[in-house]
Amino acid sequence: MASLDSVARTVLRRRYLRRDETGEVVETPDELFHRVAADLASAEAAFGGDVDATEARFHEVMAERLFLPNSPTLMNAGTDLQQLAACFVLPVEDSIESIFEALSQTACIHQSGGGTGFSFSKLRPEGDVVGKTGGVASGPVSFMQIFDSATEQIKQGGRRRGANMGVLHVSHPDVETFVSAKGEADVLRNFNLSVATDAAFWDAIDAGEPYDLVNPRTDEIVRQVDPEALLELVAEMAWETGDPGVLFLDTIEAANPTPQLGHIEATNPCGEVPLLPYEACVLGSVNLAAHVDGETVDWDRLRETVHLGVRVLDDAIERSTFPVPEIAERVAETRKVGVGVMGFHDLLVDLRVPYGSPAAVEVAEAVMRFVHDEAWAASRQLAEERGPFPAWESSVHETPVRNATTTTVAPTGTISLLAGCSAGIEPIYNVAYTKHVLGGLEIRNDRFVDMVEARGLDAEVLLEDLHDRTTIQDVESIPDDVKRLFQTAHDLPPRQHLAVQAAFQRHTDNAVSKTVNLPASASVADVESVFRTARELDLKGVTVFRSGASTGQVLGEAPRR
Ligand code: CDP
Structure with a gap:
């Protein structure tokens, strides 16, 4: 071995x-x-x-x-x-029975180490009627909090944190509440959020036309919104917290290999596997x-x-x-x-x-x-x-x-971490850092150490100085060609993050986990432009993370999906 x-x-x-x-x-x-x-x-x-x-x-x-x-x-x-299996999607229908059935299934999946994704788009909106009791409905976001609390209590197999993906279709009347849900501290801590967009939404933006929000229980148009303003709200929240991400459901559905078995409405927690209800991967x-x-x-x-x-x-x-x-x-x-x-x-x-x-x-x-x-x-x-x-x-x-x-x-x-290599297709974050899991792990980039030592530099001294730094580009003692090879997630322009994600997506059946990093100085308009470019590049989804954003994201520092 x-x-x-x-x-x-x-x-x-x-x-x-x-x-x-x-x-x-x-x-x-x-x-x-x-x-x-x-x-x-x-x-x-x-x-x-x-x-x-x-x-x-x-x-x-x-x-x-x-x-x-x-x-x-x-x-x-x-x-x-x-x-x-690591990845599951469960159906949630518009009834108390279905919601609590999904909740108990979620508990079993988390106990066995899997992560769960759900579309909450079928739930009637907040304030809608509840026939059986004559009461008013509390809406998807309120029910998501129950899933969140349950997850908090059941650590996965006792060995890792439970993770969920909550998806809501952009045409749902509660979309603004959903999109803004993680703006408050400590809300939905065990959820990543994705707003599901489709061609009708993007067409409305292109045409400058109003966009319909529809009650999924009655199929009635509840109100119309300016889709551009809605996209801006999504970008604003993603700018602030990293959530929500955006899913492109039409692109996902176009790649559904078994459309006769049903439509895909949700992904697993980190977004890389769009699945049918009850599917696992x-x-x-x-x-x-x-x-x-x-x-x-x-x-x-x-x-x-x-x-x-x-x-x-x-x-x-x-x-x-x-x-x-x-x-x-x-x-x-x-x-x-x-x-x-x-x-x-x-x-x-x-x-x-x-x-x-x-x-x-x-x-x-x-x-x-x-x-x-x-x-x-x-x-x-x-x-x-x-x-x-x-x-x-x-x-x-x-x-x-x-x-x-x-x-x-x-x-x-x-x-x-087990393989001792860089994560997924992500650029590195640092050449040496403390990963704050399992009581703190000291991680250093062996390739960097070898390369600077070969240039006669003292790697130990250098790493002490570079520890937890998110860029090495301003360190004079490091030769330029070495600096170029160890550009970090923060050094790279968003368009390069997207270009790499798109190259992988072109040859991937499911989806690609990737975070598009933005500098602290990025604007809300920059985030919006990442969303638009992602759509143009035929990505299935996109997640941004701006340096210094108040992360409410599940699974770690910044990158997750
Ligand atoms: O490296 P590892 O196999 O542990 O997992 P990953 O590639 O980071 O994540 C793959 C998938 O595992 C995620 O998208 C989730 O579906 C699931 N997962 C989870 O449920 N809970 C975690 N704490 C980590 C991952």
Whole structure:
């Protein structure tokens, strides 16, 4: 097994390694990878596969940190809690029964380590009539607070914070309340918010026409608003708090691989997986930083890892149990998996390509196109061995494939720490910093250390000075070419964040987790312009974070989706 750094060891010990009833850790990191590999590979038996050989290959790809499945798989595979998916979407209908059913399902999913997304768009607006009681309705935002409190009480499997995505359609009469909900401190702490827009909304903006807000219970137009002013309110709140993000539902629906099964109205908590109601998705990420040969991408190795990754995730679906029968049924029909990438910035450093350059967008495009093509080749091969996913015939896929989707770019908030690489496709935040989780983790960029040492600089002294700094561009002692390779999220212009996100999205079935960072000095109009550009680039969603905004965002410092 490749050696683990101290951050990875700490994270594994605190969150992932099995413990006995007294709380003592009872497995080593290598035993963890063996446990997961053995459990997943046991799925091969039903298809006449070679269980032992597959187990060895799964173990190797994880132990070498070439590919890691999402946290619930690492935590739960081969344990009593055999729930392996990170992402869920639950339906919420306009009735007390449905709301509280979703609430109890949410509790079960959080307990098993999954995150939940919901569209609250079907709930009648605040002040509407409640027939049964003759009372007045409290509206979606008020019900979301119940989900929030429940989440607060149930930490995920006792090991991580529960996370939710709350979506509301922009035509809902409570849209302004929803959009402004996180303006107050400590409200909806366990939610990310996304306002769902569609073509009708953007067309109204382009045409300079009023936009209808509609009561979902009666389909009646309640009032008309200036869509431009509404977009400005969204931008204002995102400027202030980072929430809400914007979803482009029409773009999402256009990529729905199984439209006959229903429409997509919501995503998982960090936005990278749009799902049908009751769907779940198992994710896993390829560590790009471990697929470099000298100063080029090791394409052969990457191909092998992607093929193995799809197999790992398809076996994970086979092995996973789900806390709600409807979810088990839906997952069995579509078998969505999400192979993604992490360590993209590290890869760029190894290729000597600055994140802020046009060449970085070309690398993004080339790498993700390759991952996507190979993931589909792997899914086609699995379909030959095991049959296509049951809803395949009525899906948009022309050739038989095993999975309705194969690719997703996840945030990899924790698994990138285990792999020791930069998170997802994000640029780095700092070259050395304290991550305020698990009692504080000291993170330093090894590539930076190696490079400055090779230039004869004292890395220790330098890192002390650079600790927690969000840019190194003003440090005179660092050579310019090094500075260019270690541009941080804060150094990069929003258009570059968007260009990289768009390049990945062009070759990703699901969505791409990415935060567009803005300087503290950015204006509300700048935020609005990011939203418009995101739409022009055919993104499925967009999240901004302005330096110094009062973060109410779930999952960490600034970046999340
Ligand atoms: O790195 P890891 O596998 O732990 O997760 P991630 O890539 O940062 O997040 C992937 C997805 O896991 C998120 O979009 C959520 O759906 C879910 N998640 C969650 O439910 N709770 C958390 N505390 C972190 C992630």
